[in-house]
Amino acid sequence: MSDIPTLDVACHACEFLWVDLMHDPNASILNAVRDTYEVCRVRELNHVSSAIRLRAPAFVCFEVDDPDTRVFDSLMRVRNDHPELPVLVITDRNSMVVAKWAVRLRVWDLLVKPLGQEELSETICSIASKTTERDTAIGSGGALSASSSSCDVQRCNTPGHLKRTSAAISHLKANFACRISLETVAAACRLSPSQFCRVFRKEHDVSFGQYLLCFRMDRARTLLENEKILVKEVAYAVGFTDLSYFTRSFKRHFAVCPTAYQAGARHASE
Structure with a gap:
């Protein structure tokens, strides 16, 4: 039997960090999938770095409502301090500033609302499977692959x-x-x-x-x-x-x- 988890197992076994920056917590798209996955949710930008250190998440998701420079600084800090950590950004269709930041920082993926649960789940599984491949390669002494995304x-x-x-x-x-x-x-x-x-x-x-x-x-x-x-x-x-x-x-x-x-x-x- 292979030691590599199946895609379905990888999707649901890994824990990820969700940075919920919505003004209304009930408006977060995380509410649609949080019962399916292991998620650590933070709502303050100054808690992001400590949460990454303590939780060692498979990836980080920033859900952004109204962008400001503090959000960009936090994104940049995560990309600089943890370049191997995939970052997903979810934003409103009108948040062009966030889209530009995400592109400049070369995050793993950028999703634009309205966003269906199926699309979100597919993205989470894609990141989880790539993280599993990375961890398996590191554990076996293999080389870390570059992301095709x-x-x-x-x-x-x-x-x-x-x-x-x-x-x-x-x-x-x-x-x-x-x-x-x-x-x-x-x-x-x-x-x-x-x-x-x-x-x-x-x-x-x-x-x-x-x-x-x-x-x-x-x-x-x-x-x-x-x-x-x-x-x-x-x-x-x-x-x-x-x-x-x-x-x-x-x-x-x-x-x-x-x-x-x-x-x-x-x-x-x-």
Whole structure:
């Protein structure tokens, strides 16, 4: 029998920390799932750090009503002090400032209300399963995998660790604004397309297509910090020829459309 817990067990066995910042505690979405999971709930930001130390949660969720700088400071402190700890942010659809903070700090996921119980449960299970994999890898002496949900495509590797696909990464960085075919990057690595797919996923924990998309989304996000650039110019600059597809991809990635993200960035800088 495997020592690795099943996904269902992992979802319900791990404890997580819920930072409930709703003005009305009864309005928190936690109330819909708290009987299903092991949850430590705090309502004061100055209790977050001590709760993490005492509880060692699988992940932290910030449910934010009205954002202020104290919330951002707390999020930043958690990300800086516990970079390995997944952070989930749940906010109202109108809280563009929170969405921008979440994207900048590269939290695990950002959920926007109205939010169904099923979607929330799926997200919790996804984080729990990844945490279980991480703990299992650490316990067996294995390497800690990079999260495939993150847009951080930079890896800290020992020399030579990625030598089989390093040529593909170099090609991607130099040509991400153009069409990149699987055959081209596979040939650059002296592998067949099928071999390349297997090796790339083994070394990066994501497919080459996912890696490329994350890289382009990161570049697009950076370009959108400039309020003078048009969204369609950003789309073309990072390799998209279809503006509507770019918009959908960006929203799936960051839970906010490019135009709204750019407006939020402009508002935050004022």
